[in-house]
Amino acid sequence: MIDLSGRLALVTGGARGIGKATAIRLAESGADVIVNYVSSQEAAEEVANTVSKIGRQAATVKADVSEPEDIASMFDFIGERFGKLDILVSNAASGGFRSLMDASPTNFASAMNTNVRATMLLAQAARPLMQNTSPGNTGYNRKIVAMSSHGSHRALPAYGLIGASKAALESLVRHLALEIGPDGINVNTLLAGLVETDSTSRFPGAEQAFEVVRGRRVTGGNELTTNAVADAILFLCSPLSDLVQGQTLVVDGGEALHG
Numbered sequence: 317m318i319d320l321s322g323r324l325a326l327v328t329g330g331a332r333g334i335g336k337a338t339a340i341r342l343a344e345s346g347a348d349v350i351v352n353y354v355s356s357q358e359a360a361e362e363v364a365n366t367v368s369k370i371g372r373q374a375a376t377v378k379a380d381v382s383e384p385e386d387i388a389s390m391f392d393f394i395g396e397r398f399g400k401l402d403i404l405v406s407n408a409a410s411g412g413f414r415s416l417m418d419a420s421p422t423n424f425a426s427a428m429n430t431n432v433r434a435t436m437l438l439a440q441a442a443r444p445l446m447q448n449t450s451p452g453n454t455g456y457n458r459k460i461v462a463m464s465s466h467g468s469h470r471a472l473p474a475y476g477l478i479g480a481s482k483a484a485l486e487s488l489v490r491h492l493a494l495e496i497g498p499d500g501i502n503v504n505t506l507l508a509g510l511v512e513t514d515s516t517s518r519f520p521g522a523e524q525a526f527e528v529v530r531g532r533r534v535t536g537g538n539e540l541t542t543n544a545v546a547d548a549i550l551f552l553c554s555p556l557s558d559l560v561q562g563q564t565l566v567v568d569g570g571e572a573l574h575g
């Protein structure tokens with residue numbers, strides 16, 4: 317059994333989709349959870365209420381992870397209120413679905429700042445709180461997990477900005493692992509297959525894409541759900557993955573096996 321009692325997790329974009337499922341899974345496994353949001357305040361509070369009902373401490377914090385000042389304020393809050401951080405799930409992402417031929421420098425910067433730079437800044441801010449060695453807070457690895465997609469290595473329609481940002485993110489994670497792994501911090505990427513959430517329902521040709529990936533999965537008809545992805549994130553946040561370092565774990569029901 318995974319027991320994260322006494323650990324404190326921050327989930328960015330924790331109000332909806334995979335982030336919401338992850339926040340709840342972590343709480344069900346014993347962790348206290350801070351739910352970050354940028355626009356979904358009500359939904360974030362609902363997730364925090366669920367975490368409280370499970371019996372864990374919960375907090376919500378508004379921060380636009382593409383803004384360095386917002387990340388700094390979020391960590392001021394975490395430092396003052398909790399004084400430590402054990403788990404960071406860098407889940408928030410945006411970028412819009414558009415052709416690269418129509419993308420502006422602002423669109424490019426926005427996707428990169430939210431999907432890549434944020435994970436670097438979050439890791440920089442988290443590191444001192446993950447190194448807190450006060451009594452009762454030692455002897456286990458801290459965890460950073462970032463979220464990627466098959467767009468990091470495949471070319472998908474209208475996905476160029478997000479795909480390029482995810483490729484950069486996977487490299488960033490490997491380099492973070494090299495730099496802060498020696499502190500006892502595991503840094504890994506979870507690459508999820510296509511999962512139904514608010515963002516994928518807006519994906520151009522979503523229905524057809526879901527049909528195709530369902531046909532390619534080799535898991536006995538099991539759907540890839542936000543909860544299934546959250547289970548894999550939970551593994552990467554748990555002591556079971558202490559020797560998994562700097563990796564990209566693919567959770568797509570075997571869809572990618574077809575090449």
Ligand SMILES: NC(=O)c1ccc[n+]([C@@H]2O[C@H](COP(=O)([O-])OP(=O)(O)OC[C@H]3O[C@@H](n4cnc5c(N)ncnc54)[C@H](OP(=O)(O)O)[C@@H]3O)[C@@H](O)[C@H]2O)c1
Pocket residue numbers: 328329330331332333334335352353354355356357379380381382406407408409410430463464465466507508509510511512513514515516
């Ligand atoms: N769904 C999939 O099929 C799939 C597949 C592979 C990988 N992923 C990755 O998994 C992660 C979650 O995806 P999802 O489909 O669950 O997303 P989603 O339902 O569209 O939710 C996006 C989340 O990101 C947050 N967010 C966006 N920009 C932000 C910013 N600047 N600052 C803070 N939060 C921000 C949103 O917060 P607010 O609600 O507060 O605006 C929201 O909670 C993403 O990294 C995505 O790329 C998804």
